[in-house]
Amino acid sequence: MKPRELANLGILKGDAMKVAGAACAAAAKAGLDGASIRETIAALVTDPDAYATDPHFGALSSAIAGHKAAQRLFVPREQSAPWRQWGSDLEASAIDQLRNACKLPVSIAGALMPDAHQGYGLPIGGVLATDNAVIPFAVGVDIACRMKLTVLDLPLSVFASHRDRLVNALQKETFFGVGSSNHGRRQHAVMDEDWAITRITSRIKDKAANQLGTSGSGNHFVEFGTLTLDRDDLGLKEGVYVALLSHSGSRGAGAGVAEYYSKLAMGKHPELPRELIHLAWLELDSQEGQEYWLSMELMGRYAAANHKLIHQHVARHLGAEVLLDVENHHNFAWKENHGGRDVIVHRKGATPAAAGTLGIIPGSMGTAGYIVRGRGNAESLQSASHGAGRKMSRTAAKARYTWSDAKRFLAEHNVDLISAGLDEVPMAYKDIETVMAAQSDLVEPIARFDPRLVKMAPEGEKPED
16 A cells, blocks of 8 residues: 555554555455455554454554554643743734644743744744754754845945846856756855764765755845945944845755654654644754754854855955845754753744844845844843744735736835745735834844845745745
8 A cells, every 4th residue: 555545544654654564565465455454454543452463463553552652641731831922913823833832841931923924833933942852843944044144345326327237146146946056066164064973964965065055945035235224333334235135044955954853853752742743852962862953053054154155156246345244043943041041942933132143134025124133032032033924825925916016016115026936925924114013122123124136036936945
């Protein structure tokens, strides 16, 4: 029987699926027909003990019975871990996900940012502190997705008089899409590190080298815009500057790490109910937990290298000098101390906002973003939103809007679009000013970024964010 058929009968992926496959093969070899095998498995899933001594399905009976027993052992916290929500216009499903996460026995505290929406396990915009545990799905599939902004010494007139130079720089020096790579490999010291720290990082090194210095799909972008400083700060004088802003992560390499360790964690926690299975964790002091942590940190350095190369090559292409760099992760886990306790803080689509820490919170391809300085709010676990946040799904956006709608919006906001998918139109996102107002106690806006020339993955690319 095919895995899909077995899954439809109630066999879970993992060891039980393998045992089921072997049992089916043995039963078929012994002469049982397909209908009988299907009927037996359906009955076994309901009452595994009845088949404990069956010559063909005894092993499967033990596997299913063990899983059911483990499920009965799940014990949530007596009281939910404390958590708080910022913003009022949030999906009920995202709120439920954070609430469920705070029931985990390893959970210490949580927070929900004003850009939050539903994700896998932990919502996008969810923050969760845990005790000696790391949750791969609470970090996210795109490990170390991050922002980087570079201020260049170009005159503002470049947007009007030398637009072609800017377009050419983005077209020649940036590469987008699932599986995209450079035409020629770029070089960075991160590839000279020890990628053999785990079996998975060793296996993905070549893919990482091919994709070094590239961007993904979905909401990933590289764009030129203006950065407005209303007062002297960031080592710059008050004024308006030309800036380059990028958003992407660890590409296929990070996705490979996330997939491997997420499945590993779920296999270790069969006791978790369906609504919590994507919040399966690895004990940080276990071998698997250490492997994931080392792999995650390597993906962090790799993602930072991707952004550095993009900005370096674009600046070099234009012959421009760099006046300022600001950057931050927003899909990561950190070892931190909160309330006098050492914890692991997962920020899935959330920006670190410790007191004085600089971060970047973008809007959309057609709306403003901000460089911010964290206020160190303890209740948010020193976190803030990672953007404006979607107010509708990608499918809903494509059903509701047309390119005519998007072009009209972008023209009104003086934005030129090189490429993007219709699911990324600005109207699919929440109002950035409302989101910023909802987190005024989390961050202080320092400078405003307004996009002028935007490049994203072309229409038809599968989202990678």
